[in-house]
Amino acid sequence: MPDGAEATQREPTEQEIRLVIAASSAGTIFEWYDFFIYGTLAGLIGAAFFPSDNETLEILLVWAGFAVGFGFRPLGAILFGFLGDRLGRKYTFLVTVTLMGIATAGVGLIPSAASIGLAAPLIVLGLRILQGLALGGEYGGAAIYVAEHAPPEKRGFYTSFIQASVVGGFVLSIIVVIACRALIPAEDFAAWGWRIPFLLSIALLGISLWMRLKLSESPVFKAMKEAGETSANPFKESLTYPGNPKRIFVALFGITGVLTTIWYTAFFSGLSFLRGPMRVEESLVEWMLLIAGAISMSFYVVVGRWSDRVGRKKPIIIGALASLALLFPVFWGIGSLANPGLEASARAAPVTVSGAQCEYDPFAEIQASPCGRALQDLTALGVPYAIGDGATAELAIGQDSYSYEGLPDTTRRAIIQAWLEGNGYDFARQTPPFASVIGIIALLLVLGMLSALTYGSVAALLTEMFPAKIRYSSMSIPYHIGAGYLGGFLPLIAGYIVAMTGNAYAGLWYTMVVVGFGLIVAWWGLPDGPPRDFADGGQDPAASPATS
Template sequence: MPESTRDAAPQTGSLRVVVAGSFGNIMENYDNLVYAYSAVTLGKLFFPESSSLVGTLYTFAVFAVGFLMRPLGAITFGHFGDKFGRRITLVVSVLMMGAATTLIGVLPTYESIGITAPILLVVLRMVQGFSVAGEWAGSAAFLVEYAPARRRGFFGSFNQVSTAGGFLLASCVVALNSSIFTDEQLTGWAWRLPFLLSALTAIAALWLRFGLAETPAFSEEQAKGSTAKSPLREGLRTQFPSIARGFGFTMLWTVAYFFFLTYLPTWLTGVAGVDADVARTSNIVGLITLTVLIAVFGALSDRIGRKPLLLGSALGFLVLSWPVMALLGSGNTVGVYAGQLIIAVILAMFSGPGPAAISELFPTKLRYSTMSIGYNFAVMAFGGTAPFVATGVVELTGSGLSAALLPIVSAAVTLAVVLGMRESAHRVLH
């Protein structure tokens, strides 16, 4: 089958496209995760009348509240992204996220304004959740639609390189903040600094995106006059099976990210008794490894296909989650680092081909809205709740290893979905 104009996208300006398509994703994931990595401090400041455990639970519950807004954000941004274009929609999502995170950085605490403080925190987390819902799918569609035909996996992988990069940046900034300032300074004012940094990253993301044209694929749809008048309605009517596959496909992906990369540092120190410095440093080493390997696996998927890597990752989490948690829980420093590296490799196998694979499920004129629905509903259900549920499961069972049931169950579901998907790496983007 001959390649379409969209699949023969020129490589001129590829670096600018990748940076602009990815940088906003770095910023949005940084904003999202700097909250999670600051959970213990935020619990003391916004829920001071609770015990340490309950305060952490409340903080993770507020973290989960942001994810409840993702379906609304997915529907809203997906509609405008398919109707008016990817670029302007991504500009709006970055602007909203940066504003919400910066406002958290200037928010009065419970000591200053009482119950109003956690209420405002919830509202700002809702704005964060709404805006980040538009970023991920828009960034994935943007990169894949700009990519040359045989490099969609590689281009799309930078959606996940930037996602992991956002996690890594948040982890490094919070760790550096904790090492520079005393506990008294952190709870007094220094906790605000990582949130205030968001204002600078938002400005950089906006500058990069304003200078780009619309994607070749969407521009072709506009030129033909074939963009959807009502993307949500048409998408639900014609693409519901693919939306359902996108939901199941995302289940393991989102649990793995928010369980292993968000909850795990808290689990290592609070449950396994690992030294806080070892937990933070091993997490950063794992994130660096993940960030580097994602693009490698994305490029590999352009050669050997998406399915072999996706299946290998799902099987890896199914079989290895429990042993890896046991290794991490041993308290042995070498074991902790080894466990973090194993997680990084297995997750990179999924994250590399993942953005291209899920994008290729949907037609261009409906891609933003339909991919947003499947992906963000799964993230709402399994991502934001993962740290909260894992904390509750450990408390109920009295066993730290019981938390491994979350990635095991999600891996079984995603494995079944991927087995039923057809290989799409070498097919024309429709």
């Protein structure tokens, strides 16, 4: 903190801090609810706005729309980071939450592609861009606002509520979907009821604005403004301030790259894995994610508080190492509990596809060859497969072989499904026994803990890494580049890898690569020891790459 700002800063009261945490956390929950409701309702959004005969393409287009919003987060970080460092923390994140609420409600008002054609997905993408811009300004504002009110010895604890609120937004989206499914018949929910969770954003926006308007400006920013020490060009200074390029590199790959890929693997990959290849009944999946998500929110607070004693580096390193060791075993465990019959069938009757031009393009509306169309059907059914060397159009299931040559497009998938069912495959929606459900929730909680270890202390860490006058811009830019591209594109990239390989677990390799590289950067770039503010020579990898 600059000397002039430090001299005039008043210590906030406990009551003021509680209001700051409550209002910032509630706003973060609502804003992430707006963003996550899109992913929670991915299947219905695909049918409404991205209809395709290729089911895999349909869901990939939904995840592409999801990624578009994330892709614009860095631009939002630059724009609102500039405003936050120039005009203040409070009013900047009032603007971001308003923009998010309006854009989300707009998705619920768009006519389907069946009504207005190509205009429907284009409008959806436009609103996703607005959401991405808003989210690019939200996290930095809320995190800094709480951090700049918190006493240094409790900064990790207080800011951990912001991290837990991100999960809270995901949990709230599931609660609303479950409630709507319970109140609206299934056919009506699929036809129009899915729009209600989007329209609810207007009410959540009103509550969030009411709470945040009660807040005063950050004491750090007010002190800087009174001392005339705000930055004239925060974006430019973020890139030129001594040591900042190195700090931004560490924040991007060593912090954000790790936390964001683990987070989306834990929650979104867990959701799509259970709904998709494991074929678990959808409402049961939502309940399991709801329970696991709600419990895991407390993990973020525990880790944040722990980081106030042991430093910010240790939890991140432990979480990254544990993720590399546990991701595959945890998902294998979830798969064996969720749908043991699929795994048994795949072992007893493995599927091999042979034929000319045996290639599958998940982004093609119509595959180029009969073999490609057979692979498309197997992918849509969630069946693992291998590609054989022969040129004969043949589908081998265990000891039996079938010719898919000449199968009509209208009945081909049903015929292939019947072949598979005749060899022991079961495509009914699964409802695992109670003991298996408890086991799945326990494994989801393991994923939640891995996320908490790498995420719970991050708001405090990023605040401590950068000087106050360019803090909003400096922490938002690497955070949203990492979260926007490394994390936001994870569902799309992982889904593509699964579709190309026929292996439901193959998408985890993307997470493993990003976390592995991030672990090296974090180990090298983050300082050991107790946390210290930037003004005290704190979390500064430019000053000391390994120790402080």
